[in-house]
Amino acid sequence: MAKDDDAYSPAEIEPRWQRRWEADGLYHSDVDRARPKHYALTMLPYPSGDLHFGHWYAISPSDARARFKRMQGYNVLFPMGFDAFGLPAENAAIKNSVHPKVWTYKNIERMRGQLRRMGTMIDWRRSTISADPEYYRWTEWFFLKLFEHGLAYRKMSAVDWCPSCNTTLAREQVWGEARLCERCQTAVIKKDLEQWFFRTTRYAEELLDFSRLDWPERVRTLQTNWIGRSEGAEVVFRTADGDPLEIFTTRPDTLWGVTFMVLAPEHPLVGKLTTDEQRTEVAAYVAQAKRQTEIQRQALDQEKTGVFTGGHAVNPVNGERVPVWIADYVLMTYGTGAIMAVPAHDQRDFELARKYGLEIRPVIRPEGEELPDPDAMTAALSHYGRMVRSGPLDGTPADEAVAKVCAWLEEQGTGRGAVTYRLRDWLISRQRYWGSPIPIVYCPEHGAVPLPEDELPVLLPDDVEWRPTGESPLKLHPTWRHTKCPRCGGDGERETDTMDTFMCSSWYHLRYLSPHYDRAPVDPAELAYWMPVDTYTGGIEHATMHLIYTRFFHKACRDMGILAGDEPMRQLYNQGIILGEDSEKMSKSRGNVVAPDALLDRYGADAIRAFLMFVARWDQGGPWDSRGIEGCARWLRRVWTLFTAPAPGGKTVDPEVEKRVRRKVHQTLASVTKDFETFQFNTIVASLMELLNELYQAREEGAACTPAWEEARSVYLRMMAPVTPHVAEELWE
RNA sequence: GCCGGAGUGGCGGAAUGGCAGACGCGACGGACUCAAAAUCCGUUGUCCCUCGCGGACGUGUGGGUUCAAAUCCCACCUCCGGCACCA
Numbered sequence: 001m002a003k004d005d006d007a008y009s010p011a012e013i014e015p016r017w018q019r020r021w022e023a024d025g026l027y028h029s030d031v032d033r034a035r036p037k038h039y040a041l042t043m044l045p046y047p048s049g050d051l052h053f054g055h056w057y058a059i060s061p062s063d064a065r066a067r068f069k070r071m072q073g074y075n076v077l078f079p080m081g082f083d084a085f086g087l088p089a090e091n092a093a094i095k096n097s098v099h100p101k102v103w104t105y106k107n108i109e110r111m112r113g114q115l116r117r118m119g120t121m122i123d124w125r126r127s128t129i130s131a132d133p134e135y136y137r138w139t140e141w142f143f144l145k146l147f148e149h150g151l152a153y154r155k156m157s158a159v160d161w162c163p164s165c166n167t168t169l170a171r172e173q174v175w176g177e178a179r180l181c182e183r184c185q186t187a188v189i190k191k192d193l194e195q196w197f198f199r200t201t202r203y204a205e206e207l208l209d210f211s212r213l214d215w216p217e218r219v220r221t222l223q224t225n226w227i228g229r230s231e232g233a234e235v236v237f238r239t240a241d242g243d244p245l246e247i248f249t250t251r252p253d254t255l256w257g258v259t260f261m262v263l264a265p266e267h268p269l270v271g272k273l274t275t276d277e278q279r280t281e282v283a284a285y286v287a288q289a290k291r292q293t294e295i296q297r298q299a300l301d302q303e304k305t306g307v308f309t310g311g312h313a314v315n316p317v318n319g320e321r322v323p324v325w326i327a328d329y330v331l332m333t334y335g336t337g338a339i340m341a342v343p344a345h346d347q348r349d350f351e352l353a354r355k356y357g358l359e360i361r362p363v364i365r366p367e368g369e370e371l372p373d374p375d376a377m378t379a380a381l382s383h384y385g386r387m388v389r390s391g392p393l394d395g396t397p398a399d400e401a402v403a404k405v406c407a408w409l410e411e412q413g414t415g416r417g418a419v420t421y422r423l424r425d426w427l428i429s430r431q432r433y434w435g436s437p438i439p440i441v442y443c444p445e446h447g448a449v450p451l452p453e454d455e456l457p458v459l460l461p462d463d464v465e466w467r468p469t470g471e472s473p474l475k476l477h478p479t480w481r482h483t484k485c486p487r488c489g490g491d492g493e494r495e496t497d498t499m500d501t502f503m504c505s506s507w508y509h510l511r512y513l514s515p516h517y518d519r520a521p522v523d524p525a526e527l528a529y530w531m532p533v534d535t536y537t538g539g540i541e542h543a544t545m546h547l548i549y550t551r552f553f554h555k556a557c558r559d560m561g562i563l564a565g566d567e568p569m570r571q572l573y574n575q576g577i578i579l580g581e582d583s584e585k586m587s588k589s590r591g592n593v594v595a596p597d598a599l600l601d602r603y604g605a606d607a608i609r610a611f612l613m614f615v616a617r618w619d620q621g622g623p624w625d626s627r628g629i630e631g632c633a634r635w636l637r638r639v640w641t642l643f644t645a646p647a648p649g650g651k652t653v654d655p656e657v658e659k660r661v662r663r664k665v666h667q668t669l670a671s672v673t674k675d676f677e678t679f680q681f682n683t684i685v686a687s688l689m690e691l692l693n694e695l696y697q698a699r700e701e702g703a704a705c706t707p708a709w710e711e712a713r714s715v716y717l718r719m720m721a722p723v724t725p726h727v728a729e730e731l732w733e
Numbered sequence: 734g735c736c737g738g739a740g741u742g743g744c745g746g747a748a749u750g751g752c753a754g755a756c757g758c759g760a761c762g763g764a765c766u767c768a769a770a771a772u773c774c775g776u777u778g779u780c781c782c783u784c785g786c787g788g789a790c791g792u793g794u795g796g797g798u799u800c801a802a803a804u805c806c807c808a809c810c811u812c813c814g815g816c817a818c819c820a
Binding site (some may be wrong): 176177217218220221222224225226228230232247248249250251262302304327328329330331333334335338339340341342346347348349351420421422540543544614615616617620622623625627628630631632634635637638641682683685686687688689690693 | 735736737738739744745746747755756757758759771772814815816817818819820
């Protein structure tokens with residue numbers, strides 16, 4: 001308890017309480033079956049060097065909520081670790097000639113110290129670093145499991161390559177129409193490479209099911225769009241040679257309107273279909289298309305182009321022989337890489353048909369309208385309608401058409417109802433040094449051979465050349481790659497690519513539970529008690545990357561018998577971004593970066609914690625306001641004064657005043673409790689300020705030294721404890 | 734084009750069918766002080782007036798439901814985010 005004449009001095013009280021909590025092990029979380037558990041997880045930081053306000057904004061309100069849950073009687077786990085592999089370490093190494101490991105671990109030490117000054121309840125015994133061999137041993141182990149179960153595979157394909165980062169990227173890491181690298185904003189190009197993939201597409205349907213999750217609408221929508229489910233039909237056409245040519249369509253009701261087909265330029269049947277007289281033209285188009293994928297995509301309204309292969313295919317619904325074209329608007333990576341073209345009812349096909357004078361045949365009549373004259377059409381008629389000129393299904397009304405055609409196709413054995421997804425398998429190979437090795441050895445005899453589990457971890461060598469060469473640094477290491485084939489003992493070579501760091505972060509929430517356990521990635525007893533994560537907090541930017549990967553990872557592990565339950569994180573909440581005072585993103589180049597450390601010295605962690613909760617709605621974020629923090633500092637000084645200064649005496653107390661105090665205290669308690677539950681942090685601080693104003697008023701009216709006052713003080717300090725833990729401890733008797 | 738989110742004082746925001754603008758910032762006036770800082774008190778949506786315990790208007794726009802709408806319904810406008818030659 002502070003002496004009454006002491007002024008509020010965070011610089012004195014905060015380190016003292018932090019030392020005390022640590023010495024007492026107050027925030028150690030251990031399995032305790034007698035209490036309900038609460039696993040509060042916040043997205044782990046990348047050890048970039050300094051803890052900035054983005055970190056504070058993500059972590060300190062999450063910590064306040066974890067503390068609130070703890071005060072409610074939950075056995076709370078609030079851990080923190082570091083996503084320590086990744087390219088910035090290599091870039092820093094190149095720039096400053098420091099080994100990535102040295103740079104990373106130095107930053108981690110620094111950031112741990114900064115995190116401690118924040119006054120969090122982090123249980124540091126459970127911290128993990130994904131670049132520690134005792135961590136990545138298990139990242140490698142998970143790779144082996146996925147490989148063993150056919151969920152990891154190696155494939156040659158045209159993959160996205162960032163020329164600045166010198167590595168391939170997952171489809172999720174290529175952003176926007178301009179196809180920029182998620183990390184460095186460089187335009188991504190295509191390269192044909194043999195790479196490792198995880199079979200995320202196997203889980204596409206299940207990933208669309210959010211029914212067990214309390215996740216924001218926004219994230220669910222982003223993931224749903226990303227997965228991109230389309231319902232339709234698969235139909236098998238036949239080439240003149242009798243080869244099956246499978247297509248996917250969402251409009252099987254337009255099958256009788258097919259007047260040609262279009263293949264992606266890379267489609268495997270292109271060579272065989274192309275006739276001698278068309279060969280030159282087709283080869284030129286294929287070469288041009290290939291080149292085009294290597295440059296930044298042009299505007300979307302570019303004119304459709306295509307080339308006739310000279311080949312034909314037969315439409316199974318009517319036996320008609322239609323020409324087969326190739327065009328670059330058909331993508332090899334979606335559906336089957338081939339389409340049936342119905343120019344009357346699809347705008348892209350319409351444009352190609354108009355350009356090259358191909359037949360346009362309307363077979364869908366909108367209700368109450370005439371069938372359009374193809375020569376007069378200026379655009380495709382894409383809405384549903386009654387099927388006409390459609391053989392046995394002629395006259396089928398719009399609402400029955402698709403289902404009826406699917407049933408009919410199945411009956412005929414020429415097709416069936418089908419679903420296609422936009423989601424691609426997750427490309428995890430990176431041509432970089434500072435990542436988890438892929439535990440595979442290539443043997444001339446046996447191909448890609450997984451290492452036995454007891455040979456893990458494959459350790460990263462320290463002595464590498466990390467300067468950029470366009471090749472994986474591990475490939476240039478003189479000895480590391482040379483090893484023996486685990487199967488035959490003959491000479492073999494290690495995989496020199498490393499894993500996408502999103503692989504490391506797909507399971508870190510499991511490693512926190514038992515960071516040093518060495519018989520499995522996670523101690524089964526800890527796993528059974530703590531999982532799933534109860535509340536997960538972090539930025540929205542991971543909606544279609546980390547948050548898809550970790551859900552995939554969990555489901556895959558469930559099916560491999562490693563984990564239980566269908567989802568890793570029950571509730572998700574996204575905080576916004578704290579901007580510079582000019583409402584722009586904080587950045588060194590703009591010169592609008594507000595550094596937490598200087599403000600910490602001036603105001604203390606409690607004031608910053610309170611202000612970050614108060615400054616804006618947490619889910620929205622907003623600009624930093626250096627005057628606003630004065631308001632929170634003033635609030636804490638007023639709290640200090642109210643509870644330490646001698647109460648004015650000599651007045652008689654009106655029972656109504658006492659009653660008013662009690663009512664206000666209990667109303668505040670109810671609203672603060674509700675607001676903690678629903679992440680409405682700004683109104684928590686506002687309610688506490690409001691109550692403080694009332695208490696000042698009541699004290700003037702003689703309420704101090706009454707039982708109601710004692711209750712008010714006790715409740716007040718407990719309500720503020722999660723927000724401003726140090727000052728609450730100091731004032732608590 | 735498809736999907737989602739958001740529009741409230743000078744500013745951040747509160748109120749999810751019941752006194753719009755809580756709380757804070759800023760601003761203005763005052764107390765304390767030789768002075769400043771800190772602290773404290775008061776005023777602060779807009780407009781009108783006879784200045785009161787007064788009146789009118791007011792939550793992107795236009796309609797509607799209701800005794801009552803920032804909140805519910807319909808139509809639109811603007812801004813932000815995602816996806817997009819996805820068959």
